[in-house]
Amino acid sequence: MSAGIPPLVQDSGVPFDLFIQALTEQLDKAQAAMALKARVGKLPLTFAVKEVSLDLRAFVQMVDDDVFVRPAGPGDAEASTIKLALTTITKPMIEENAIDFQPEDPKFSLREALGEGKDSEDLQRRLERIGVRNVQQLTELRKTAGTDVIARLARLPVNRLQQALMNAAAPRVTQVESRTEAGLGGPDPVASNRVQITSPLLRAGRLALVRAAGETVPVIEAGDGSLVLAPLAMQLGCEAEIDFGDGDVGHVDLSTGSVGRMRDGRARP
Known part of the structure; x- marks a missing residue:
């Protein structure tokens, strides 16, 4: 047999x-x-x-x-x-x-946040054991429990978890476009720019403050995980500072495909 x-x-x-x-x-x-x-x-x-x-x-x-x-x-x-x-x-x-098996947002991939190192798969399994299966859950747990608690429960090195949190929270520019609109005061067209930024730290009920080239960048649309800006022409391509609130600050260049970083090169515990 x-x-x-x-x-x-x-x-x-x-x-x-x-x-x-x-x-x-x-x-x-x-x-x-x-x-x-x-x-x-x-x-x-x-x-x-x-x-x-x-x-x-x-x-x-x-x-x-x-x-x-x-x-x-x-x-x-x-x-x-x-x-x-x-x-x-x-x-x-x-x-x-049962677990809510919603598709993971490709912009906020947990594997991408953990990096491409040889230990990434092991780190992902350790987070899944405590119920963390996507970046949004990791970000929310960091807010409520703190980095030390997550690291202890998942048996992860604190510095490795902080790096993952930093990568997960970093702002990203997903779209930059320029458009021409009719002017309000006359027939001459007016050029305008739109920049879409994504980050799991963005919330619809909390407006982020954005500055670039020494000037405030107007926010024309804010939602969960995304932000649409209307920068001046001189601000395009410049590094923008995004104050998410609660002490979280990120930096990202206002150019297509740009991946930003969190302040001080680390995620806030």
């Missing part, structure tokens, strides 16, 4: 989450088959599985950061006993308790 099992599974077993998924998937198939039988056969009374209890004798071990289980064979007296009790859950209960 073991001849058809892959060597890796024989040695380490299977990840515990995959075991649970396979088990519940088969229960889903059984439930669907019973529902089909009741509908086709028009049975006035049938049976369903309410709860499933299993006592699994297996060996448990850690492989990297994953828990693996390998079922015990005959004569394996040192195996542990894993007790599983599966019960039913309704769709509203799933929607209430």
Whole structure:
């Protein structure tokens, strides 16, 4: 029987989450088959599985950061006993308790914030363990809990986390355009510029202050994560200072594709 099992599974077993998924998937198939039988056969009374209890004798071990289980064979007296009790859950209960899998904004990629180093994947897994799956969550948690708390819970070096927070919060110029509009006082057209800036620190209810070339840059539109400016021609290409409020200040050049930085080259704890 073991001849058809892959060597890796024989040695380490299977990840515990995959075991649970396979088990519940088969229960889903059984439930669907019973529902089909009741509908086709028009049975006035049938049976369903309410709860499933299993006592699994297996060996448990850690492989990297994953828990693996390998079922015990005959004569394996040192195996542990894993007790599983599966019960039913309704769709509203799933929607209430499950993770909200919204697509991550590509402008605020968590992987990009963590950098391209060889340890980035490990850092991302550590943040996901405490529920941080995108930059917006990381930014909000930094505001409510602080850098030290996040670093301790995720078991991350504080300086590495601060670098990630700095990269995540840095303002970025996503669009620069010039347009010609009709003048209010006469027929001569008036040139105007628009610059769109994104950052997870931007909020619709809190207007950021922007200065460039010694002058204030007018803000004509503000929303969650984005800002539209109307700079003067002399301010285009210049470095702008953005005061997000609460002590957060960023710098970015007003040119297409520019990626800015936070003040002092670090994220504020």
